[in-house]
Amino acid sequence: MSKLENLKPQKVFYFFEKICSIPHGSRNTKAISDYLVSFAKDHNLEYYQDDSNNVVMIQEATKGYEDAEPIIIQGHMDMVCEKESGVEIDFEKDGLDLYVEDGFLKARGTTLGGDDGIAVAYALAILDSPEISHPRLEVVITVDEEIGMLGAEVIDLSMLKGHKLLNIDSDVEGSFLTSCAGGMTAKAEIPVTYQKQEGCLFHLKLTGLVGGHSGSEIDKERANAVVLAGRVLKYISDRMNVGLVSLAGGLKDNAIPREVQMDVLVSEDDKKAFEDTIATITTILQKEYSMTDAGLVLECSDAGNQEVEMLSFTSMSKVIFYLRNMPNGIQHMSMAMPGLVETSLNAGIMELKGDVFTVTHSIRSSVSTRKEELKEKLEYLVSFLGGELEVSGDYPAWEYRAKSSMRDLISEVYQDLYHKEPVFEAIHAGLECGILSGKIADLDCVSFGPTNLDIHTPQERLDIASTERVWNLVVEFLKRAK
Structure with missing residues (x-):
């Protein structure tokens, strides 16, 4: 029995529930891609599936719309897979546990994947309906958007005829995006060495x-667990001799990390001082982040006396130096658009494994030269420590278009339906519109979507009423797109 059968629009939530039953995290998109192909076959649609699992589906115009310009509907099929501690799920194999609460759709203990499963659900519901009037529809569903827009980078769109695109990958109803930042993923790799040492082992967990x-x-000034790990280690090492045994935190470069774990070694004589030091730094952090991260906890457990492999003093110094000196967060605010973040980066994944310490950053900027400058700053810091910086997923910014018939029409429809002025703005997050603009000449696009809160976290929740209103907006837009 469907958990969402009573939600409206019924077809949208039917397809969304189906999508959520299929694992579809980034780099795990074969099953969802094949599902889209199966849908296309069942509906006698022209379709294309490439080796990366990107899918294009084409439906010809309905009667009376044969001469209208085609409309491209675009979103991505992959989701960010994050879960709460203790939640048992294998994102490679398991579907999501959906439930409804207080007007929102959620997934129990995990991200929901409304970013961007809702775009896929809207597209399938439109293609499935014999009642919706529309021009030729060209539905483009990409893969691996969440890890650098890799699908958009390689997709072949030569079969498309359209130059007008609806990107359904925004998360505030009534806010329509007209430009976005470019970005890249930068992975810092610093070599380390180990030595054997006996002492008291402590497990630390920041949650x-x-x-x-x-x-x-x-721009919310939320705590970054990777950054705080460096601060905690520096605070301890300034007060006593300590050895670093293990260190890991964060799951995605484009998600602000929520947890970090580390094992440290201290002498028997320093046990009490160590525990007092942890209590002190915990109090400091809880006070500083009381307004943004009220649940911050630094757990400390004694694992007893052990002989372990810990980092050499030089290697530990390199790790702490990098974590304390790497840039993170907002670097520049836009002078052209007050209130907009222009340039930033996020240390999203940290791992100490084997002979390499790695930190993976997501770099964003609406100014290409500042994006490069930030990369070079990281590169200089990493090379100073004897390491290398690996860059991937470099994508361009989506530049504002002065004249846009898409923007004009969606504004008209929105005002007619809801008697409100739409908000047109830029966003610091990345969207695939920039890459697609480089593939489709004179592309006119707008990005929008229903309200979806706390994306990329297990608290993600999709506003059900908003989902219906945006559905009505899309249907009416297609009806008027003659």
Whole structure:
């Protein structure tokens, strides 16, 4: 029995529930891609599936719309897979546990994937309906958007005829995006060495942080667990001899990390002082982040006396130096658009594994030269420590278009339906519109979507009423797109 059968629009939630039953995290998109192909076959649609699992589906115009310009509907099929501590789920194999609460759709203990499963659900519901009037529809569903827009980078769109695009990958109803930042993923790799040492081993776990989207929520001053790990280690090492045994935190470069774990070694004589030091730094952090991360906790457990492999003093110094000196968060605010973050980066994943310490950053900027300058700053810092910086997923910014018939029409429809002025703005988060603009000449596009809160975190929740209103907006837009 469907959990969402009583929600409206019924077809949208039917397809959304189906999508959520299929694992579809980034780099795990074969099953969802094949589902889209199966849908296309069942509906006798022209379709294309490439080796990366991107899918294009084409439906010809309905009667009376044969001469209208085609409309491209675009979104991505992959989701960010984050979960709360203790939640048992294998994102490679398991679907999501959906439930409805207080007018919102949620997934129990995990991200929901409304970013961007709702775009896929809207597209399928439109293609499935014999009643919706529309021009030729060209539905483009990409993969691996969440890890650098890799699908959009390689997709072949030569079969498309349209130059007008609806990107359904925004998360505030009534806010229509007309430009976005460019970005890249930068992975710092610093070599380390180990030595054997005996002492008292302590497990430290920093939890309770809010996290969030590293683009749209980078200005919220939320704690970054990776950054705080460096601060905690520096605070301890300034007060006693300590050895670093293990260190890991964060799951996605474009999600503000919520947790970090580390094992440290201290002498028997320093046990009490160590525990007191942890209590002190915990109090300091809880006070500083009381307004943004009220649940912050630094847990400390004694694992007893052990002989372990810990980092050499030089290697530990390199790790702490990098974590304390790497840039993070907002670097520049836009002077052209007051209130908009222009340039930022997020340390999203940290791992000490084997002979390499790695930190993976998401870099964003609406100014290409500042994006490069930030990359070079990281590169200089990493090379100073004897390491290398690996860059991937470099994508361009989506530049504002002075004249836009798409913007004009969606504004008209929105005002007619809801008697409100739409808000047109830029966003610091990345969207695929920039890459697609480089593939489709004279592309006119607008990005929008229903209200979806706390994306990229297990608190993600999709506003059900908003989903219906945006559905009505899309249907009416297609009806008027003659």
